[in-house]
Amino acid sequence: xxxxxxxxxxxxxxxxxxxxxxxxxxxxxxxxxxxxxxxxxxxxxxxxxxxxxxxxxxxxxxxxxxxxxxxxxxxxxxxxxxxxxxxxxxxxxxxxxxxxxxxxxxxxxxxxxxxxxxxxxxxxxxxxxxxxxxxxxxxxxxxxxxxxxxxxxxxxxxxxxxxxxxxxxxxxxxxxxxxxxxxxxxxxxxxxxxxxxxxxxxxxxxxxxxxxxxxxxxxxxxxxxxxxxxxxxxxxxxxxxxxxxxxxxxxxxxxxxxxxxxxxxxxxxxxxxxxxxxxxxxxxxxxxxxxxxxxxxxxxxxxxxxxxxxxxxxxxxxxxxxxxxxxxxxxxxxxxxxxxxxxxxxxxxxxxxxxxxxxxxxxxxxxxxxxxxxxxxxxxxxxxxxxxxxxxxxxxxxxxxxxxxxxxxxxxxxxxxxxxxxxxxxxxxxxxxxxxxxxxxxxxxxxxxxxxxxxxxxxxxxxxxxxxxxxxxxxxxxxxxxxxxxxxxxxxxxxxxxxxxxxxxxxxxxxxxxxxxxxxxxxxxxxxxxxxxxxxxxxxxxxxxxxxxxxxxxxxxxxxxxxxxxxxxxxxxxxxxxxxxxxxxxxxxxxxxxxxxxxxxxxxxxxxxxxxxxxxxxxxxxxxxxxxxxxxxxxxxxxxxxxxxxxxxxxxxxxxxxxxxxxxxxxxxxxxxxxxxxxxxxxxxxxxxxxxxxxxxxxxxxxxxxxxxxxxxxxxxxxxxxxxxxxxxxxxxxxxxx
Numbered sequence: 001x002x003x004x005x006x007x008x009x010x011x012x013x014x015x016x017x018x019x020x021x022x023x024x025x026x027x028x029x030x031x032x033x034x035x036x037x038x039x040x041x042x043x044x045x046x047x048x049x050x051x052x053x054x055x056x057x058x059x060x061x062x063x064x065x066x067x068x069x070x071x072x073x074x075x076x077x078x079x080x081x082x083x084x085x086x087x088x089x090x091x092x093x094x095x096x097x098x099x100x101x102x103x104x105x106x107x108x109x110x111x112x113x114x115x116x117x118x119x120x121x122x123x124x125x126x127x128x129x130x131x132x133x134x135x136x137x138x139x140x141x142x143x144x145x146x147x148x149x150x151x152x153x154x155x156x157x158x159x160x161x162x163x164x165x166x167x168x169x170x171x172x173x174x175x176x177x178x179x180x181x182x183x184x185x186x187x188x189x190x191x192x193x194x195x196x197x198x199x200x201x202x203x204x205x206x207x208x209x210x211x212x213x214x215x216x217x218x219x220x221x222x223x224x225x226x227x228x229x230x231x232x233x234x235x236x237x238x239x240x241x242x243x244x245x246x247x248x249x250x251x252x253x254x255x256x257x258x259x260x261x262x263x264x265x266x267x268x269x270x271x272x273x274x275x276x277x278x279x280x281x282x283x284x285x286x287x288x289x290x291x292x293x294x295x296x297x298x299x300x301x302x303x304x305x306x307x308x309x310x311x312x313x314x315x316x317x318x319x320x321x322x323x324x325x326x327x328x329x330x331x332x333x334x335x336x337x338x339x340x341x342x343x344x345x346x347x348x349x350x351x352x353x354x355x356x357x358x359x360x361x362x363x364x365x366x367x368x369x370x371x372x373x374x375x376x377x378x379x380x381x382x383x384x385x386x387x388x389x390x391x392x393x394x395x396x397x398x399x400x401x402x403x404x405x406x407x408x409x410x411x412x413x414x415x416x417x418x419x420x421x422x423x424x425x426x427x428x429x430x431x432x433x434x435x436x437x438x439x440x441x442x443x444x445x446x447x448x449x450x451x452x453x454x455x456x457x458x459x460x461x462x463x464x465x466x467x468x469x470x471x472x473x474x475x476x477x478x479x480x481x482x483x484x485x486x487x488x489x490x491x492x493x494x495x496x497x498x499x500x501x502x503x504x505x506x507x508x509x510x511x512x513x514x515x516x517x518x519x520x521x522x523x524x525x526x527x528x529x530x531x532x533x534x535x536x537x538x539x540x541x542x543x544x545x546x547x548x549x550x551x552x553x554x555x556x557x558x559x560x561x562x563x564x565x566x567x568x569x570x571x572x573x574x575x576x577x578x579x580x581x582x583x584x585x586x587x588x589x590x591x592x593x594x595x596x597x598x599x600x601x602x603x604x605x606x607x608x609x610x611x612x613x614x615x616x617x618x619x620x621x622x623x624x625x626x627x628x629x630x631x632x633x634x635x636x637x638x639x640x641x642x643x644x645x646x647x648x649x650x651x652x653x654x655x656x657x658x659x660x661x662x663x664x665x666x667x668x669x670x671x672x673x674x675x676x677x678x679x680x681x682x683x684x685x686x687x688x689x690x691x692x693x694x695x696x697x698x699x700x701x702x703x704x705x706x707x708x709x710x711x712x713x714x715x716x717x718x719x720x721x722x723x724x725x726x727x728x729x730x731x732x733x734x735x736x737x738x
Contacts, residue, residue, distance in 0.1 A: 005029050007066060008051035009038055012100035012108070016719075019047075020056040022065045030066070033074030033081045035103075037067045037110060046110050048076060048099045050085065070110060075301075076102065077318060079355050084316075087348060091733050092644075092711055093341045101341050102316035104294040113298060120153035120181040121169060127177030141168045146177065153181040158289060203244075206385040207237050211244055213383060218359065223323070225354045229330075229375045230363040231621075232385030233394070234590020238363050239269060241385075242326055243276055245361065250280060250306050254323025254358075258309045259345060261332035261551060263287070268532075268554050269328070270309065277307050284310030284317055312337060312345040315352065322356045325349050329551075330362035330371060331583055336736045344734060365590055365621070366583040369632065372625045373639040388593075395561070395592040395599030397617050399608045407604070409504035410496040410564045415602050416508060418560055423512055423541055427559040427597065431501065431544040432588045434568065436518040437461035438500045439493035442469055442480075446489030451478075455691040462493045463520070464500075474690035501564065502544045509542065517545030550587035559599050561592040566605040570612065573685060574738050575637045578612055582624050585616055638734070642704045644711050645738065646697040647684070648729040653693040657681055659723040660697040666717045667699070667710055675706040692728075698738070 005023035007030055021038055023029060030036055030049045038047050044067060056063065076084070076099065084102055088095040100108050107113070127146055135143040145164045148154060156166060172178045203211070210230065217226055232238040242258065249256045263270065263285040273281055282296040282305030299305035301318040308317045312335055327335070327346050335345040346362065353360035362371055362380070375382035388394065405412045410433065419429050439462040442451040451460040453471035460469035460478065467480045484491050493500070498518045506514045515521075515531050522528040534540045535555055543549070543558075569581030585603065593599020605613060615624040633640045646663055648656040660681035667678055679698040687694055701707035711731065718724060 006053050006056055006063075007036070007049050008053055009036055009047040009066070010050045010096040010099050011038065011040055011045045011047040012094075012096040013040070013045070014094055014097065016094055016715075018050050018095055020053065020058055020063060022060075022063050024066050024069065027069060028072075030069045030071075031074050033071075033076035033078065035070040035075050035107065035110070037070060039064045039067060046070070046100075046108060047096065048081075050081070050095065050099070071113065075107060075113060077320060079352070080316065080318065083348065083352050083355055086351065087341075087343055090708070091341065091343055092708075092715060092731050093343075098341055101313075104297045105290045106294040107297075111294070113301065120155050121149060121159070121173075121178050122153040122181040123149045124177055124179050126175075127172070130177060141165065142172055142177075145169060145172060149178060155291065158291060201240060203240070204237055204385075204387070204389055206232070206387055207241050207244075210241055210383045210385060213381075214245065214359065214361075215248075217381070223358065225357050226359045227350055227353070227374075227380045228359065228361045229367055229371050229380045229382045230361055230385065231367055231375075231382060232363065232365060233388060234365045234587065235388040235390075235593075236365075236385035237389050238328075238365075238385065239272065242328070242361075242363070243272065245324060245326070246273075246277065246307055249323035250277065252323060253306070253321065255300070255303065255306050255308065255319050255321050256324045256326065257314065257317060257319060257322070257349070257352075258307065258326045258328065259314060259335070259349060260309065260311060260328045261334045263309075263311055273307065273309060280306040282308050284308060284314040286311065286313070315345040315348045319352075319356065322352075322358050324358055325353045325356075325360040327360070327362045329364055331364045331366055331368040333580070333736050338737075339730075342730070342732050342735075347734070366586050367621075367625070369579055369625060369628055370639045373629060376629075395589055395601050397589060397601045397603065399613060399617065400602055400604045401608045402604055402606050409500055410604075411501065411504060411508070411562075412602075412604050415562045415564075415604065418600065418602055419505075419509065419542070419562070422560040422600075423509060425559070428535065428538070428540070428555060428557045429542045429560045429562070430549055430555070430558050430588070430591050431505065431542065431562045431564065432546075432549055433496070433498055433501055433544065433564040434546050434584070435495075435497045435565070436499070436520055436546055437470070437472070437497035438464040439497055440495040441493070442491050443494045444484040444487065444489050444491045446484060446487040449484065449486060450494075451491075455688070457686050457688045461497065464493070473686065496564075498544050498546060505542050505544060512541040513539060514542045514544065515540040517543055517548050519546070519548075522548070547584065549591065550584055553591060555591055557597065558591050559593055559597050561589055561599070561601045563588065563601065563603045566603045566613065567607060570605075570607055570610055575632070575635070576736065576738075578631075579628055582612060582616060582621065582628075586621055636700070636702070641700050641702050642707050643733075643735055643738075644699040644707055645732045645735045646681075646699070646729065647694065647732060648681075648696075648727045649689075649692040649694040650727040651692055653687075653695075655723065655726045656693050656695040659721065659727045659729060660695055662721060662723055663697055663714060663718060667714045670710065670713045675703075676701040676710045696738070 007021050007023050008018045009021055010018040032049055034049050035046055036049055037044055084098050088098040132143045132147055145168050148159060148162055156169060230238060246256045282299045284296050300308045303321055327349050330346050337343050350360055374380045400412045400414045402412060405414055422429055441459045442462050451469050453460055453476055455476055456471055456473045458471060458473050461472055463470055468477050469480050470477045482491050498516050502514055502516045517531050535543055538557060563585055569577045589601040592601050615627060646660060648659045650656045664678055677700045681695045681697045684694040684696050699707055699710060
């Protein structure tokens with residue numbers, strides 16, 4: 001062996017192994033976690049050094065040399081590198097793809113961490129004097145660039161994201177219409193200095209008890225790892241607990257990572273964080289530009305940001321001086337990545353906290369059954385905040401039996417009467433229906449036909465205002481035709497979505513201002529904020545919406561919540577359908593009654609005697625969780641077992657099933673099926689989606705180790721299957737949907 005150092009590099013390709021290279025001659029050794037540029041195939045890739053082996057199975061003459069070491073210091077620190085290697089093993093995903101996923105896009109492209117800020121362009125007085133209308137006819141790109149720059153300075157990278165080419169900027173500069181400006185501030189926005197308007201709110205006894213418990217245990221363990229489950233009812237003040245814990249970490253010069261389900265749906269939380277901590281804050285989420293994401297990541301990497309707030313992928317943020325990790329709404333399904341690297345951000349947050357040796361707090365009004373079970377088993381310490389702030393108390397829940405009451409466009413008579421009463425009292429109303437569009441089906445009374453999606457096993461949803469029918473699964477769209485093409489009968493819209501209910505509410509209450517909160521109504525930039533601002537200002541009396549209503553909004557004047565269709569999750573085939581329904585109902589019910597205004601919740605159902613609804617009528621999530629865990633234990637589903645789901649899809653049905661049949665046979669032949677139950681293959685709940693047939697095969701085991709051993713053995717064989725090239729296949733560990 002010569003004196004050239006060996007480096008093992010993980011490259012972002014769909015291969016399980018890392019690759020051995022020789023370090024560049026005469027250059028300093030690359031540390032673990034550094035990015036390197038390596039020859040790969042006929043091109044080159046950016047990889048991460050994951051090991052410095054002393055030996056290699058390849059002949060030295062066949063080893064290629066790393067072309068460039070990009071980082072003087074690791075881009076991925078020691079703790080995060082260990083966590084990511086664990087995640088690659090646990091989720092059975094290629095290590096190179098996992099490591100690449102943890103870095104901002106610009107770093108994956110080879111951008112230097114310490115590169116100087118990119119200069120910005122701005123318009124000159126001459127550029128401001130140009131008529132964009134006249135210019136647009138002859139030079140559309142130049143008009144587009146000038147219009148963008150009139151909103152303020154932008155970098156060439158930011159303009160490129162708006163499809164403005166570099167040569168367009170050169171032509172404008174040559175005309176004297178634009179000029180370079182000082183470097184733009186780093187980050188999504190220049191954050192204000194920390195400030196608090198007035199004194200901090202007085203803590204409730206429940207809040208004080210939680211903070212005292214965390215502080216006492218932190219002192220006893222010297223601020224070591226501990227996982228807390230904060231079960232606080234909606235309105236109990238969990239956010240203020242987060243803020244006090246974060247403030248303590250900032251005072252100790254330590255960083256906090258706060259994960260939230262969706263940044264865009266929690267503007268009130270982000271606003272409170274900005275007001276309280278200002279310039280200490282960095283935000284990471286998918287709506288940022290690549291440059292904004294890189295700037296926020298770099299502030300965390302350099303410890304300039306002491307509070308990092310973000311969605312799922314922010315769990316990979318650098319934390320060189322970690323002090324605390326918080327996962328808000330820990331039950332939320334958006335923490336689970338559903339494609340590619342299918343990780344759970346909540347579970348990785350717990351793993352990171354353990355490796356970092358810091359506490360982690362999981363907060364929710366409706367904890368996941370896994371977290372609830374972990375608390376019962378003593379793995380997590382459960383902290384309770386069972387009382388709301390103020391005199392409103394727990395909202396009163398009552399069920400309306402739809403078989404006993406007339407309804408019009410999904411609105412029962414008792415609910416309409418209640419809305420009228422609450423409006424008369426000057427209060428606001430939320431109406432929850434997890435079904436967007438005008439109507440879920442377009443039906444022909446003549447030939448009994450419904451408008452079906454040609455690519456999915458699903459009906460097309462009617463969007464009356466757009467005069468279209470759309471598939472909410474694949475996005476296909478057709479023009480709305482009220483006359484049946486088969487028999488010529490007049491077709492009718494069956495059922496009600498949020499659009500139809502909004503129209504009906506406006507007709508029933510013409511003096512009330514009605515707004516809609518769903519993906520359709522908030523697709524334009526700023527639309528969501530506008531709706532929420534109107535509700536907060538009292539300009540909207542009735543708000544109808546989908547799942548978006550459950551995401552942590554605080555509406556102090558809302559005193560009535562109507563749940564229009566509670567039956568959607570009562571008879572689902574997925575083992576988690578009851579859990580999701582209970583969480584949804586209690587989360588949306590929690591919007592009713594804050595401060596001094598008592599709340600009321602009306603749940604419409606055809607099954608008023610269902611045990612789940614009876615539990616929820618007591619507003620007792622603990623009772624529901626105990627009942628649900630008993631059912632899970634009896635049926636041997638998580639958290640009393642562990643699952644791995646093999647999924648396959650293909651343009652025809654046969655290849656998907658043939659692939660999974662061979663996976664099953666391989667697993668059984670390996671002997672692993674004696675300790676792991678193999679179920680299937682079977683079609684997924686929606687077998688055909690977006691023109692592809694989908695099937696699944698389930699591995700289930702009462703213990704994790706045998707399950708992962710069988711997955712690993714089977715994977716080795718599967719990668720050589722000829723059938724594997726005919727299908728898209730994946731493995732989902734700890735799936736949320738079956």
